[in-house]
Amino acid sequence: MTLLLMAVSLAIFITVRVHLSRNRAEEFLRATSRLAVGKTGYRDAEEILAPYRHHLSYSDRCTPEHCLILFVFKNTWLRLLHLAPAASFGGTLVFENDVLVARITLLGQGDHAGHITESTSFTEPANPANPDFSIRLERDATGHPQTAIVELTPKATAPQRQQAYNVNLGCLSKIGGCSAEEMLPSVWSGR
Numbered sequence: 001m002t003l004l005l006m007a008v009s010l011a012i013f014i015t016v017r018v019h020l021s022r023n024r025a026e027e028f029l030r031a032t033s034r035l036a037v038g039k040t041g042y043r044d045a046e047e048i049l050a051p052y053r054h055h056l057s058y059s060d061r062c063t064p065e066h067c068l069i070l071f072v073f074k075n076t077w078l079r080l081l082h083l084a085p086a087a088s089f090g091g092t093l094v095f096e097n098d099v100l101v102a103r104i105t106l107l108g109q110g111d112h113a114g115h116i117t118e119s120t121s122f123t124e125p126a127n128p129a130n131p132d133f134s135i136r137l138e139r140d141a142t143g144h145p146q147t148a149i150v151e152l153t154p155k156a157t158a159p160q161r162q163q164a165y166n167v168n169l170g171c172l173s174k175i176g177g178c179s180a181e182e183m184l185p186s187v188w189s190g191r
């Protein structure tokens with residue numbers, strides 16, 4: 001009976017931890033949607049990011065004039081228990097001259113990934129015909145979806161931005177993990 005109680009308690013603990021991590025990542029994604037590339041200042045961003053300090057790391061000699069802020073959320077418990085491949089939601093916020101100039105976001109698991117890069121400019125846009133919003137999809141040798149790469153600038157429209165940042169953070173708590181299409185469903189939809 002004691003062993004059963006311990007097993008049930010452990011299962012509840014792990015379930016709670018897995019869902020807390022995913023929920024925290026979802027809160028972070030919602031909060032950071034208020035960060036506007038090309039507009040948000042370093043101190044304003046610090047205020048928005050303050051509740052998530054545990055998930056952040058800063059570049060050496062970080063100042064408002066130049067700073068890289070890295071963030072990461074992982075499916076640690078599912079990975080440790082071999083219930084899902086390692087998955088993470090992370091990225092980098094880049095500040096130059098007290099302004100957010102780039103936001104790089106990644107949801108990845110094994111060979112599958114979704115990359116979202118929002119920058120004030122691209123030296124070589126993925127789609128020169130539409131430099132403010134582009135999607136490049138990559139498939140593996142068998143034709144299965146593998147990687148989605150989304151690039152957008154501050155000039156991207158609200159629907160384009162919504163499509164880009166429709167990141168399925170449920171992948172951090174899904175037993176067995178997610179396919180590439182499940183990670184960025186709006187990007188892969190109909191393609």
